[in-house]
Amino acid sequence: MNILVIGGNGFIGSHLVDILLINGHAVRVFDSVYERYRKPLSNVDYRISTLENIPELYEAMLGIDIIFHLASTSVPSTSNIDTVSDINKNLLPTLNILNLSVKLGIERIVYFSSGGAVYGIPVTTPINENHPIQPISSYGIIKATIENYLFLYHRLYNTKPLIIRPSNPFGPRQGHYMAQGVISTFLRKIKSREHITVFGDGNATKDYIYINDLIKQCYKLSFSDEVGVYNLGSGNGISINQIIKQISKTTGITPEVIYSDVKNFDVNHFVLDITKVSGILGTYPATSLEKGISETWNWINSIS
Ligand SMILES: NC(=O)c1ccc[n+]([C@@H]2O[C@H](COP(=O)([O-])OP(=O)(O)OC[C@H]3O[C@@H](n4cnc5c(N)ncnc54)[C@H](O)[C@@H]3O)[C@@H](O)[C@H]2O)c1
Structure with missing residues (x-):
């Protein structure tokens, strides 16, 4: 087509x-x-x-x-x-x-x-x-x-x-210039040995x-x-703190984390119900957070 x-x-x-x-x-x-x-x-x-x-x-x-x-x-x-x-x-x-x-x-x-x-x-x-x-x-x-x-x-x-x-x-080729994509943003900050900023206490869970x-x-x-x-979506909620933990494990680097005020345009807790799509396409073996972060980290290292 x-x-x-x-x-x-x-x-x-x-x-x-x-x-x-x-x-x-x-x-x-x-x-x-x-x-x-x-x-x-x-x-x-x-x-x-x-x-x-x-x-x-x-x-x-x-x-x-x-x-x-x-x-x-x-x-x-x-x-x-x-x-x-x-x-x-x-x-x-x-x-x-x-x-x-x-x-x-x-x-x-x-x-x-x-x-x-x-x-x-x-x-x-x-x-x-x-x-x-x-x-x-x-x-x-x-x-x-x-x-x-x-x-x-x-x-x-x-x-x-x-x-x-x-x-x-999230994944390879995600830019961070538009301020979208927390995993990519954190990995790039870690790569350049900068601190990372978390809006809120890091317990906000997202999909x-x-x-x-x-x-x-x-x-x-x-x-x-x-x-x-x-x-x-994945249908699962993962907190920012869980992401930071996994990122530290994958990269072997423990970043300095600065906690800041919650943003008023952001939805802090959300998990999508994926029953509708699963009913049509069936369930699938989703990529684990560990593997996804690892692939993204490998890509970031390959471009810089
Ligand atoms: N990345 C996310 O986290 C996310 C989450 C939910 C929904 N979305 C939506 O998915 C879509 C794609 O997201 P993305 O992350 O790939 O964004 P992106 O910014 O990486 O890609 C958007 C592309 O559209 C092009 N573009 C924008 N305005 C244009 C215009 N007026 N004329 C021609 N080209 C134009 C840009 O040059 C860019 O290459 C967007 O609509 C976004 O709102 C993204």
Whole structure:
């Protein structure tokens, strides 16, 4: 199939590109930059542009069967600073993608929402897909709004949206310049012998998923007939202190830890209920935290 990956040069997108290529698809990537950690791949059709450039976006969408949309300029920590920009740079360009899709007859759009941000402070845990949507960041509001538009277009034009709500993915090629990804950030700090900062007392538990596990499930769902929202996570809560303990074991380095105030845009305890996806794909042997951290550490050492 002909696949367009918007945001395909980022952390998650680059792994998605890999699995698409392995499975024999023709891959086109639309992104404002090339990959940070790899040279361009010879068998990918890169379109380097921004979503604001509608003619180039349209060109990139020609002949495409499935669109994966992973582009986002904001993360929870930055989104509340400029909410207008969040609408302009993330919501409006996505509406352009949807309108062009209708025009071009592209029915399948796989959208990367967020399992950590759309639900807000959990009312029940683990959090299933029917949990109330009460975001505490503009990032979460934009994600939830885009989900609603995807469903609106589904009703109006019979499109087939698949919405992925990932927990906290981690693994090789995760940058830390956008302040997302605690495991990658800690490992890089340790590598450069800096202290690490923990917001709160370190007992906040979150759901972490190794990138390969996320991508495999996303791939299977995308090429199924499933339409709707899916939590993709490990289904387990792991505390920051547990992560630090495992990181110390893996790296052989005990970092200096500075505990700081809790951030008001962050959901501190969340574990995703993954019953829905497991019911469709079955259970799978998830990568252990130990192995995932070890793979990420090996990668960090290989690039620096
Ligand atoms: N990484 C996480 O922890 C996490 C968790 C939940 C959801 N998500 C969501 O998954 C998606 C992918 O996340 P990621 O970690 O790979 O992010 P990333 O920042 O590594 O990749 C996003 C890519 O999109 C591109 N991009 C952004 N705005 C663009 C624009 N206007 N035009 C063209 N390209 C643009 C960037 O250049 C980048 O290469 C995002 O939508 C993110 O919100 C990520």
